[in-house]
Amino acid sequence: MGRLMKLATCSLNQWALDFEGNLARIKQSIHQAKSQGCTLRVGPELEICGYGCLDHFLEEDIYTHSWEKLLDLLTDESCHGILIDVGMPIQHKNNRYNCRVIALDGKILLIRPKLFLANDGNYREMRYFIPWRPKLVEDFYLPEPIARHQGSHTVKIGDAVIQTKDTCLGAETCEELFTPRAPHIEMSLDGVEIFTNSSGSHHSLRKLDQRMSLILGATALSGGVYLYANQQGCDGDRLYYDGCAMIVVNGKIVAQGSQFSLNDVEVVSAVIDIQEVRSARFAPSRGLQSLTTQAAYQRVETDFSLSWGLDFDPSVTPSEKRPPRIHLPEEEIASGPACWLWDYLRRSKAAGFFIPLSGGIDSCSTATLVFSMCRIVMQALKDGNKQVEGDVKRLTGAFEDPEWMPKTAQELCNKILHTCYMGMETQSSQETRSRAERLAKDIGAYHTDLNIDSVFHAEKNLLTQATGFEPNFKVHGGTVAENLALQNIQARTRMVTAYYFAQLLPTVRNRKGGGSLLVLGSGNVDECLRGYLTKYDCSSADINPIGSISKTDLKRFIRWACIEFQLPILEEFINATPTAELEPITSDYVQSDEADMGMTYAELSIFGKLRKEDKLGPYSMFLRLLHDWKEQYGPREVADKVKRFHHFYAINRHKMTTMTPAYHAEGYSPDDNRFDLRPFLYPAFFSSWSFKKIDEVVDKLEKGQSI
Incomplete structure (x- = not known):
């Protein structure tokens, strides 16, 4: 019996409902795996239809089309000669399941449904699927076209494993790895030596550390080979799937793919010595547990070997162990949103991007991310990525010679990115106007500069003409309501102007075909x-x-980009006082974000994490911060800050129902549409029971009483 085998896993840039494109990428990954001499290919979760189909999983069509594309795959002889593990949704006994289909030479060996479904945060799998019962195996009745090709009407569906001539393999799916009693534990005790994990795991800042520790831990104690596959790219929604396919042997990495890449198909392979797994498991304590474990897994046998047998090239050796490769948070920000932007741009067929560039760090960060995207695209061109080359030609060829290609990131940025400073004569400073212009120049963006005073005054005068009342800013004696209303005219004018310019700037620049x-x-x-x-x-x-990135992390990113991207202008944005510039500047007054909010951005991040990640309401948050902030603030100051945060969170919650879809990067994002499901009409917090309880504790502490 052979010891050495070459196995492959992959990251695919699949797209929800792109059945033909998804199948083409699946086949390409199989062909690459075969060309590398691999005998097993593992793909990401729900790869045939795309992971992010959401409520389309409730429609019959998605199941019909998935079977049609699976039949195409099974009948394609170029995909034979290798054990393949592909993902698709399947209906069984009027229930819907998230499944793996394991096949060989065009015939299905096993349909393995997902046991534990992701159903929190960004995930709602139990809205579409139901979990399968562990170790249950049943007969599945195949659709007629598949049955004709299979030569039988049924195959096995359930929590079973595949027994080859030389080893045994079992499948996990994404969330199952994150559960306390993951399936690989019992599978390993029952003699399964190779585990596959097919994932649709999205990127969040600092998340890879957790994912990698679980992947390494899966075989560190129990021994085994672990093949992790993942989606990569924008699947059509707010999430970016960050790839990072890997192969692990006995808790050590032997192959790791890129976390952020513009490659639509990335195959990761490694040569494995299966004897290493067996040696790692020779321990009496493990053997005793294996004898006392629950019922054995049903094995589906196949007359196929994953190993090369005894007749192999003696120069071939097992892949070397390597340390994990993990990006800094600054690098994650530079890469994840940038790759997401590229996918969204090329797939939406839009002409490019438009950014209202204010001269502040937020719009600066957005512009710098587009520049980072251009840098990544230029590197992909240098590496010979034909898919990227075709997309660049479509975007830039609309301006001039279709064969023209950019030579620098700035040249590409000039064709794609359009920025505009929308100032006011009395509100906007020369510093912000100058910073915006110089940043646009340094990254190559097509920049315009204008004042919106005429539009502001035209809108402001409508009320005076209709009612005779003339509102004023507070520095001119106006009330809080007048001051806020006048600020909002400017802010909303900029939104209307942005869309006006976004629609017509391609025409102004003589872009062929408009767009x-x-x-x-x-x-x-x-x-x-x-x-x-x-x-x-x-x-x-x-x-x-940047809608799910904190101000603190944005500043870290800009400091990093200042050096890495050789953009010294970015240093000025870091040191500038955050300001909306919506009120007139006077000799003794300049609007400040943190002064307006009554709290710092650093404090906001803490409130956000406690609220969402630690699941604390006002009272519990106050008790936590009494300890955490005891060196900075007294009890009443802590109480005031907590109450102020929750008051403004509650009265402004309605705004989140209309917020722009944002790249998901932070665990405390208040995204209302899917991630953070909360009411948007709250009772008044200042008269709430929670606030009364906080006041009660403050009173006791100030009187020296215990709580």
Whole structure:
């Protein structure tokens, strides 16, 4: 019996409902795996239809089309000669399941449904599927076209494993790895030596550490080979699937793919010595547990060997162990949103991007992310990526010679990115106007500069003409209501102007075929959490690459990009005081974000994490911060800050129902549409029972009483 075998896993840039494109990428990965001499190919979760189909999983068509594409795959002899593990949704006994289909030489060996479904945060799998019962195996009646090809009407469906001539393999699916008693534990005790995990796992900042520790831990104690496959790219929604396919042997990495890439297909392979697994398991304590474990798995046998047998090239040796490769958070920000932007741009067929560039760090970050995208695209061109080359030609060829190709990231940025500074004569400073212009120049963006005073005054005068009342800013004696209303005119004017320019700038630049630009938003996660923005202002856009990134992390990213991208202009944005510039500047007054909010951005991040990740309400948050902030603030100050946060969170929550779809990056994102499901009409917090309990504790502490 052979010891050495070459196995492959992959990351695929699949797209929800792109059945033909998805199948083409699946076949390409199989062909690449075969060309590398692999005998097993593992693909990502629900790869035939795309993971992010959401409520389309409730429609009959998606199951019909998935079977049609599976039949195409099974009948394609170029995909024979290798054991393949592919993902698709399947109906069985009037229930819907998220399944793996394991096949060989055009015949299905086993349909393995997912046991534990992801059903929190961004995931709603139990809205579409039901979980399968562990170790249950039944007969599945195949659709007629598949049955004719299979030569039988049924195959096995259930939690079984595949027994080859030389080893045994079992499948896990994404969320199952994250459960306390993951299936690989019992499978390993029953003699399964190779585990596959097919995932649709999205990128969040600092998440790879957790995912990798679980993957390494899966075989560190129990021994075995673990093949992790993942989606990569924008599947059509707010999430970016970050790839990072890997192969692990006995808790050590032997192959790791890229976490962020513009490659639509990335195959990761490794030579495995299966004897290493067997040696790692020779321990009496493990043997005793294997004898006392629950019922054995049903084995589906196949007359196929994953190993090369004894007749192999002696120069071939097992793949070497290597340390994990994990990006810094700054690098993650530079790469994840940038790759997501590229996928969205090329698949939407838009002409490029438009950013209202204010001279502040948020819109600066958005523009820098587009520049980072251009840098990644240029590297892909240098590496010979034909898919990227075709997309670049489509985008840039509309301006001039279809064969023209950019030589620098700035040249590409000039064709794709359009920025505009929309100032006011009395509100906008020369510093912000100059920073915006110089940043646009340094990254190569097509920049325009204008004042919106005429539009502002025209809108402002409508009320005076209709009622005779003339509103004023507070620095001119106006009330709080007048001041806010006048600020909002400017903010909303910028949104309307952004869409006007986005629609016509390609025409102004003589772009062949016209086409509109995608308007990018620049509201960060902390402003959204606090509601420190105007509803339907220029935070309203088509997509927002920084909508789930904190101000703190954005500053870290900009500091990093200042050096890595050789953009010294970025240093000025870091040191500038955050300001909306919506009120007139006077000799003794300049509007400040943190002064307006009554809290710092750093404090907002803490409130956000405690609220969402630690699941604390106002009272519990106050008790936690009494300890965490005891060196900074007294009990009453802590109480005031907690109550202020929750008050403004509640009264501004309605704004989140209309926020621009944002790249998901942060675990405390207040995204209302899927991630953070909360009411948007709250009782008044200042008269709430929670606030009364906080006040009660403060009173006791100030009187020296215990709580």
